[in-house]
Amino acid sequence: MTTRGAVIKRVFIFIALLSLLAMPRLISGYQLRLLTEATIFSLYAVSFNMLLGYAGLLSFGHAMFFGTGAFATAIALEYIAGLPLLLAVAIATLFTALVGLLVGMLLLRVKGTPFALLTLAFNALFFSIGIKWSSVTGGDDGLIVNLPDIDLGVYNLNMFHEPTVYYLSLIILGSTIGCCWFFTRTAMGQSVLLIRENEERMRFLGYSTHISRLILFVLSGALAGLAGSFYAIMNAFVSLDAISLEMTTKVLLMTFMGGIGHFIGPVFGAVFYTYFQNFLSEMTDSWPLIMGLLFIAMVLMAPGGIAGLAMSAREWFRKRFTSGNSLKEEL
Amino acid sequence: MSETLVFFLHGLAYAGLLFLVSSGLTLVFGMMNVLNFAHAAFYMLGAYVAFSVMQHSGSFWPAIVVSPMILFTLGVFVEKFLLRRVHARGHVYELLLTFGLAYVIQESVKFLWGTAPQAMTVNGFLADTITLFGATYPIYRLFIFGVSVAVGSLMALVLYKTRIGIIVRAAVDDSEMVEALGINVPFLFMAVYATGAALSAFAGVIAGPLLSVFPGMAESILIDAFVVVVVGGMGSLGGAVLASFLIGELQSFGVLWFPKFSMVLIYLMMALVLILKPEGLFGEKQS
Numbered sequence: 001m002t003t004r005g006a007v008i009k010r011v012f013i014f015i016a017l018l019s020l021l022a023m024p025r026l027i028s029g030y031q032l033r034l035l036t037e038a039t040i041f042s043l044y045a046v047s048f049n050m051l052l053g054y055a056g057l058l059s060f061g062h063a064m065f066f067g068t069g070a071f072a073t074a075i076a077l078e079y080i081a082g083l084p085l086l087l088a089v090a091i092a093t094l095f096t097a098l099v100g101l102l103v104g105m106l107l108l109r110v111k112g113t114p115f116a117l118l119t120l121a122f123n124a125l126f127f128s129i130g131i132k133w134s135s136v137t138g139g140d141d142g143l144i145v146n147l148p149d150i151d152l153g154v155y156n157l158n159m160f161h162e163p164t165v166y167y168l169s170l171i172i173l174g175s176t177i178g179c180c181w182f183f184t185r186t187a188m189g190q191s192v193l194l195i196r197e198n199e200e201r202m203r204f205l206g207y208s209t210h211i212s213r214l215i216l217f218v219l220s221g222a223l224a225g226l227a228g229s230f231y232a233i234m235n236a237f238v239s240l241d242a243i244s245l246e247m248t249t250k251v252l253l254m255t256f257m258g259g260i261g262h263f264i265g266p267v268f269g270a271v272f273y274t275y276f277q278n279f280l281s282e283m284t285d286s287w288p289l290i291m292g293l294l295f296i297a298m299v300l301m302a303p304g305g306i307a308g309l310a311m312s313a314r315e316w317f318r319k320r321f322t323s324g325n326s327l328k329e330e331l
Numbered sequence: 332m333s334e335t336l337v338f339f340l341h342g343l344a345y346a347g348l349l350f351l352v353s354s355g356l357t358l359v360f361g362m363m364n365v366l367n368f369a370h371a372a373f374y375m376l377g378a379y380v381a382f383s384v385m386q387h388s389g390s391f392w393p394a395i396v397v398s399p400m401i402l403f404t405l406g407v408f409v410e411k412f413l414l415r416r417v418h419a420r421g422h423v424y425e426l427l428l429t430f431g432l433a434y435v436i437q438e439s440v441k442f443l444w445g446t447a448p449q450a451m452t453v454n455g456f457l458a459d460t461i462t463l464f465g466a467t468y469p470i471y472r473l474f475i476f477g478v479s480v481a482v483g484s485l486m487a488l489v490l491y492k493t494r495i496g497i498i499v500r501a502a503v504d505d506s507e508m509v510e511a512l513g514i515n516v517p518f519l520f521m522a523v524y525a526t527g528a529a530l531s532a533f534a535g536v537i538a539g540p541l542l543s544v545f546p547g548m549a550e551s552i553l554i555d556a557f558v559v560v561v562v563g564g565m566g567s568l569g570g571a572v573l574a575s576f577l578i579g580e581l582q583s584f585g586v587l588w589f590p591k592f593s594m595v596l597i598y599l600m601m602a603l604v605l606i607l608k609p610e611g612l613f614g615e616k617q618s
Binding site: 052056058106110112113114120122124125128129131132249252256288289292295296300303 | 432609
């Protein structure tokens with residue numbers, strides 16, 4: 001029974017991957033852009049959930065890393081002549097990790113509610129640096145990202161070609177999400193989970209809970225930076241919106257609505273949010289109001305998010321199915 | 332000399348406003364252990380309600396009474412039907428709920444009143460100026476400071492000198508024991524939360540004529556109020572007083588002396604406090 005379930009799961013994943021790869025043939029232009037955006041936000045939300053879902057750390061400042069990654073990419077490409085694109089992405093990600101280390105060393109001194117509050121204040125700090133340091137960040141005008149072609153030796157990839165950006169995001173971000181999943185399965189990833197459940201006991205067992213949490217924080221920040229870097233590439237432009245409180249709100253809503261209890265939840269959330277927002281904003285300007293009401297309803301009634309609802313639906317079907325079977329056997 | 336005095340008074344007025352906002356935040360956090368993200372949204376909603384009341388009545392005084400009353404009622408409903416339901420699931424859900432609420436209120440305000448800034452003009456003696464040591468100064472800013480002193484004193488009096496205050500403070504430490512003594516603790520928490528909402532609406536009404544009424548007003552004050560709470564120590568009324576004063580003056584003189592960095596200064600101060608004393612100036616150590 002379980003093996004059949006596993007096979008079905010694998011077939012399902014295979015078909016999903018295949019259809020993702022075929023997408024540029026099936027849809028075009030605007031729709032493809034939307035899908036690229038959903039991919040980028042998936043990584044952003046997954047990185048956020050490593051804090052919220054795994055470490056139990058609620059941050060209201062994740063956009064500071066997303067924005068740092070986006071701006072670092074644009075700035076690196078502007079100031080370093082002839083910098084290959086992927087190297088710029090790597091620089092931006094590493095730089096964000098460094099920023100995450102500094103911020104984390106300060107913020108992780110407190111826990112719980114004060115942590116939540118401070119992350120918000122730091123996000124505001126980053127945003128005001130973005131405004132004030134306009135000679136570098138472009139201030140309110142933002143920055144245009146000079147996208148160089150990626151030279152593959154035999155073939156040049158033009159980054160203004162939508163399918164190219166889509167495939168690049170899908171491959172790099174998709175595999176990063178895969179690595180995150182792997183990370184949560186490792187001893188290190190599991191230890192973070194246990195620290196959330198019982199920190200004192202983990203300390204008695206000899207774990208340095210502070211260091212574990214800091215590593216996770218840095219990793220989560222770096223991944224958000226990577227997502228931000230691709231956001232800059234996709235738009236060929238960075239504005240303060242990447243580092244704003246709205247960007248923080250967005251990841252919070254996506255992740256929670258997708259479900260913080262499952263690894264794949266934030267991906268569901270990011271896809272749902274991107275398409276639902278797109279759908280709503282065509283109908284009304286006050287789409288955030290509807291999104292906010294939905295969020296509150298889920299906090300109250302469906303704390304497991306979409307993933308949680310899907311799980312309970314599966315349980316329900318399975319129960320119905322198996323109870324039907326046992327009924328037959330009884331008869 | 333007179334320039335320094337004027338900026339000092341500006342600082343005092345902003346400190347007064349910051350205290351009015353952060354006192355409600357501190358009250359709710361200190362008493363219920365809930366960081367109310369919706370506080371600044373209540374503040375903004377309070378200001379908009381006051382704006383509408385002023386349009387109808389043509390005077391400032393009805394607004395200052397009606398708006399906190401409406402927000403008090405809203406606070407009762409929020410606590411009873413929303414916050415209470417997630418309380419058992421821990422502080423993450425309380426934060427998420429109040430954050431979501433703030434978002435919804437913010438968007439509702441945009442929907443109902445539009446996004447254009449609205450001017451709230453006071454008339455009568457509040458609109459006048461006064462001459463102090465050779466400098467002309469608007470009375471309204473002094474009024475803000477006076478009101479904040481009055482509110483602060485009243486809060487301290489109620490919390491530390493009356494029976495209600497003793498019960499509320501006891502309920503924070505050991506709500507089960509207080510409940511066993513025959514006190515309706517859920518009702519008490521509801522009243523505290525609603526009072527917090529009314530206080531933030533009051534602050535919003537006071538802020539309206541100074542800063543005008545606009546959808547971004549919540550975000551800007553929220554961050555400053557959070558910095559006050561961090562610097563002063565979470566849940567400490569005395570800390571809120573001191574931190575409001577420090578940040579109000581820092582903001583004011585920052586604009587005078589380092590106009591380019593004025594926004595960053597208060598964050599630097601926050602970072603400094605965080606490094607030296609993570610629990611805040613008057614805060615209790617986390618266990």
